[in-house]
Amino acid sequence: MRSQKLYTSFGILIIFIAIFFLKQNFLGEKYQDEHHYLPTAVFFSKEPIPSLDLLKSYGELNTPVPFILGGWVVSVFGENIQCLRLLTFAVSFALLMIFVWGSPDHSKRFFLCLAGLMIFPNYYLCSVYYYTDIFAMIGVLAGVVAYIRKAHGWGMLFFIGAVASRQYMLAFPAAIVAYECLELLKKGFSVKQFFTGLLTDKTWLPYALAVLSIVPWVLLWKGPAPAAVMTMQYYDSDKLIQYNFGYVIYSSACLAVYYIIPEVLITRNLRYFIDFPKNHPRLFIGYIILIGALITLFPAKQAYNPYFTWPYLGYVDQLFMTIGITGFFKQIVFGLLMLITMMRFFSPYFNLTSCVVLINILLLGKAQLSWDKYSLPMIMVLWFLAMFDNHWLFTASNRKQDKLFYH
Known part of the structure; x- marks a missing residue:
């Protein structure tokens, strides 16, 4: 199975190289959300470690990790949409590598499941343009792999990173918490035994903390996103x-x-x-x-x-x-x-x-x-x-x- 994963990784690399050239090296006009994502990355490039004032005032609805990373790229390579697209493309490739190498060693469904992800129309679009989705998704997938492998501390960190890229990624650590509680309830415990079980097996705790990582952002903005951009996008109180x-x-x-x-x-x-x-x-x-x-x-x-x-x-x-x-x-x-x-x-x-x-x-x-x-x-x-x-x-x-x- 290791050789299968290696050949698959090489095949994906060939596909990505082909896409790079088919997309004219990621040159070209800005596409949809890139019109405002690029200025936001430039905004973050002024402060490699963003201040609270910057985090309160940037003009996007999404949590800021993709823009912080974009700001680092801009600070090194200049205001260049090509470099930001290459950053997104590289993260997308890394996500697929996690999918491939995080999979079980023996699965008849390996190629079917990999194809199921790659043929989703938006997967391609979110990979070849400077969009924020892939940054959140790689944190989610890494968190799921860590959970399966019982590396729960890493799982917590990956999910915190996902939530810091897109707020609604908190659904995934929340699902793990719900599942862990459900497994206890299936054992027919009394209320006391249920809470005793939660205190005995604390697998749920790191993921509950990952869910709660949304709280500092809400407190910072006094809402789910910076108020000014919420008003601008007609997502008001x-x-x-x-x-x-x-x-x-x-x-x-x-x-x-x-x-x-x-x-x-x-x-x-x-x-x-x-x-x-x-x-x-x-x-x-x-x-x-x-x-x-x-x-x-x-x-x-x-x-x-x-x-x-x-x-x-x-x-x-x-x-x-x-x-x-x-x-x-x-x-x-x-x-x-x-x-x-x-x-x-x-x-x-x-x-x-x-x-x-x-x-x-x-x-x-x-x-x-x-x-x-x-x-x-x-x-x-x-x-x-x-x-x-x-x-x-x-x-x-x-x-x-x-x-x-x-x-």
């Missing part, structure tokens, strides 16, 4: 108290399109979904009622405003609109995709991946706007965990129809 269930619907639909449907096509394990209503009738009826209420009362639609003028929720929404799936019929399709997601991850065999999905999609209900790429870190982790055994996907079941996918 009135919207902070709102929760957008439409974004929950859309993120669930994206998960079905980009992960579950490809998984089913590869494994041909459609029987699990066909048998779900029979095996779990109460859950199934409950999901139908919940989703029906959501798509009726809180339809998924984009936060179209003077700052964000793209009317679609994302690529999936754009595709549906292009082929004529519109109006309430589109909401029904979103609802069916959400149902697929709920059946796949929320059964009596609730486990780590269930925690990852649940916390991510609930947290995305508080996003500024909806976008396919916000589901990319979650899907990356799901493809990575899919290379491991039942413990990471479905708790072992005696039900033949609920066997782990890929087996």
Whole structure:
């Protein structure tokens, strides 16, 4: 397996070199968010170790690690978007190396899972432009690898770095905390035994601290991001108290399109979904009622405003609109995709991946706007965990129809 990983790494390197030349050495005009990300990196280049005043006043919604690193690059190579793109590209390559070398030594799903990550449309876009997503994702993936290998101190540090790159990355250490607590509850402990178990096995503690690493940023800004840029991007205090269930619907639909449907096509394990209503009738009826209420009362639609003028929720929404799936019929399709997601991850065999999905999609209900790429870190982790055994996907079941996918 080591030789397979080595050859895979070499193959990825060849692909990256080819992309570098196909993208004209990363020269060219700035692309979308690069128009304001480059000035922010220049802003950070003035202070290699940023002061509190700088951290309070920089004009982005994201936590600052990608801009701090970008500032270091600018201070060495000058105000050059090519160098910042090369920084992002290098981090993307390092992320794939973690994916490859952090995988189990023997997995029949290795290439399928690696391809599942790389073919996600936004993975390429976030790798060839100076975007912040890859910086957060590498911290998340490294944190997951550390958790699996029981290097929990490192896991905490990696997740803290991820949260310091994108606030909503706190969903991943939170999922680990939830999973560790769930494992104790499955043992049928009393309340006293449960808390005794938490004090005895403190695996959850480093990850709880990683979640709490968001607190200093919130205290610094007196909110989830610098106030001035929140106002500029129409994410003001009135919207902070709102929760957008439409974004929950859309993120669930994206998960079905980009992960579950490809998984089913590869494994041909459609029987699990066909048998779900029979095996779990109460859950199934409950999901139908919940989703029906959501798509009726809180339809998924984009936060179209003077700052964000793209009317679609994302690529999936754009595709549906292009082929004529519109109006309430589109909401029904979103609802069916959400149902697929709920059946796949929320059964009596609730486990780590269930925690990852649940916390991510609930947290995305508080996003500024909806976008396919916000589901990319979650899907990356799901493809990575899919290379491991039942413990990471479905708790072992005696039900033949609920066997782990890929087996």
